[in-house]
Amino acid sequence: MASLICTLQDHQDDVNWCSFSAALFATCSGDKTLRVYSALDFSELPFSPLTGHGYGVHCCCFSACGQFLVSCSTDATTVVWSTGTGDIEAVLEHPGRSPVRICALSPDSAHLVSGASDGTLALWDFPSKRLRRTGGVSDTTMVACSFSPCGQIFATGSTYGDLRLWDLDLNQLHAEKNAHDLGVSCCAFAPSILSGGQLVQFRLASCGQDSHLKIWAVNKFSSGAFKMQLLHTLTAQAAPVLCCSFSSDGQLLVSGSVDKSVTIYDANNAVLLHKLNHHERYVTACCFSSTSPLIATGSMDKSVHIWRLEDGAGRRGGKSFPEDSAQTQNEGSAPAGRTRLLVADWSEADVSAWLQEEGLAGLVDTFRANNMDGAELLRLTKETLASELGVESVGLRGKLLRKLEELKGELLGSGTPDEFLCPITRELMREPVIAADGYSYEREAIEGWIHTKNRSSPMTNLPLLTTLLTPNHTLKMAISRWKSSQ
Incomplete structure (x- = not known):
């Protein structure tokens, strides 16, 4: 379930991009500004909005540590802001002074890439803010860019419809032409790396004017060659898909469309989980929080919606059990609620009842004195029984460990996925x-x-x-x- 928890309506023009850091949330707009909020309660920071661009701001992203915010604009600059003060730390002019449509930081914030309307790419050393390389593709506009989780390659997408892979010397590693008919609008790497044998694999999502959201396998072979393989084509949206983003664990994928909808997918199985329809115009921006189950979506309706993904669990520390469960039962009998709980969720009373059932009543006082609940029970070893709990009897330790192994075996055999x-x-x-x-x-x-x-x-x-x-x-x-x- 996804529930709308907050709506931000501070921009005066289209919202073009949004981004989370661990502590902050930023948006940028055609109104030439960026706005910065607390990611805790979405209150706007005192120095927000950030003004310094001469034209609309297309993209923004945080550095890994959250100390800096980077933005790019039609004014042909990429600006680095301090998230502590809102001051401008650096203004990076794009070679050729072409409007900058996209910018991306590597996961370690060592490198910054900016892409422009003339098809050029600029690779910057981020700590020094110095230009390292220029390259690109002529006769197109760079509109999408994302670094791989290892930070050694990045992908770009253009209005020509191609996806390309590059190394840090701006050597082209692979070109997937006609990835999206009529043009790519966004691309995003998943954060995980799959490796095995002679192959390293990344996952890349892309979307475009063909109304499709696609998931690709990006394979790197031991020879150094790269190849892209299309895994899934997702078609739940009925108009061009303008933005996409993976969750921080790579398990979910969100996208926004011209049809005003937001879709959330199980990225591994390509299954649609939610479709949200609260925006009044095109959905142009989307991103996940890295620290909480939140999604942000921005739109040409000038608003940003914040959504919470609900896990369906009870409110008592993530556990779900009735009020008359283990903690309210007599300790001398098997609690009625314990059979419905996993061992890791057992209370101290549950553990005591289990010991008595298994003929280990002599350990009840020791376990009570050491506040042993189910999670602690599962961690017990021969060494901790002897050194930390002071159980001197070898036979008693052995019997307890055997019963504990049986309990774990029951857990595995009880249908646990x-x-x-x-x-x-x-x-x-x-x-x-x-x-x-x-x-x-x-x-x-x-x-x-x-x-x-x-x-x-x-x-x-x-x-x-x-x-x-x-x-x-x-x-x-x-x-x-x-x-x-x-």
């Missing part, structure tokens, strides 16, 4: 994150793995290209919905 289980611990994930190998893990488990296994993938045994972990909000919501149904 395998994708909800961490590949490392084989336990239900509570804080799933996506690693550079494209797989999801429990955060604590993969962080420990990376620390001790020299950055190899637990699934492929190949080196992880980065140790960056991205919260998998979509999987977390799916797990929450599944738990509430049990």
